[in-house]
Amino acid sequence: MNIMELNGYKAKIEYDSELDQFRGEILGLNGSADFYGKSSNELRKEFKNSLRIFLEVCEENGIRPTKEFSGRFNLRINPRLHGEIAAKAIGENKGISQWVSETLENSVGA
Numbered sequence: 001m002n003i004m005e006l007n008g009y010k011a012k013i014e015y016d017s018e019l020d021q022f023r024g025e026i027l028g029l030n031g032s033a034d035f036y037g038k039s040s041n042e043l044r045k046e047f048k049n050s051l052r053i054f055l056e057v058c059e060e061n062g063i064r065p066t067k068e069f070s071g072r073f074n075l076r077i078n079p080r081l082h083g084e085i086a087a088k089a090i091g092e093n094k095g096i097s098q099w100v101s102e103t104l105e106n107s108v109g110a
Contacts, residue, residue: 006047011035013043026051028066030058 002013004024011024019036022043026033035050037043058065077085089099 004044004047006044006051009051011047024050026054029054030064030067 004011004013009026010028011026013022013024015021016023016036021036021038024035024037024043024047026035026047031054033050033054035043035046037046055065057063085100086096089096092099094102
C-alpha cells in the first residue's frame with residue numbers, strides 16, 4: 001500500500017485503471033474524502049484541496065474531523081502464537097499488552 005502524508009494526515013494511494021488516474025483516500029477521518037490525479041504533483045495538490053474542503057465542512061457543522069480511538073481492540077490469533085508472544089513478554093519482564101504495543105510501535109515507526 002502506498003501512503004502519502006500531508007500535515008499529519010495520511011492517504012492511501014491506488015491506481016484506478018478505469019479512470020487512468022491515481023486515487024487517494026484520506027485515512028482516519030470522521031467521514032470520507034478522496035481525490036484523484038495523474039501525477040504525484042497533481043495528486044498532492046488535490047490531496048491538499050480535498051483535505052481543506054473536508055476540514056472546512058467539519059468546522060462549519062461542528063464535527064470533529066478525525067475518528068477517536070479508544071486504544072483498545074480485540075485480536076484473535078493462533079493459540080501457538082499467543083504462547084510465543086507470552087513467552088517473549090515474560091522474557092522481557094513485560095506484560096503481553098506492553099510487549100505487543102511496543103512491537104507494533106516499532107513496526108509502524110510510531
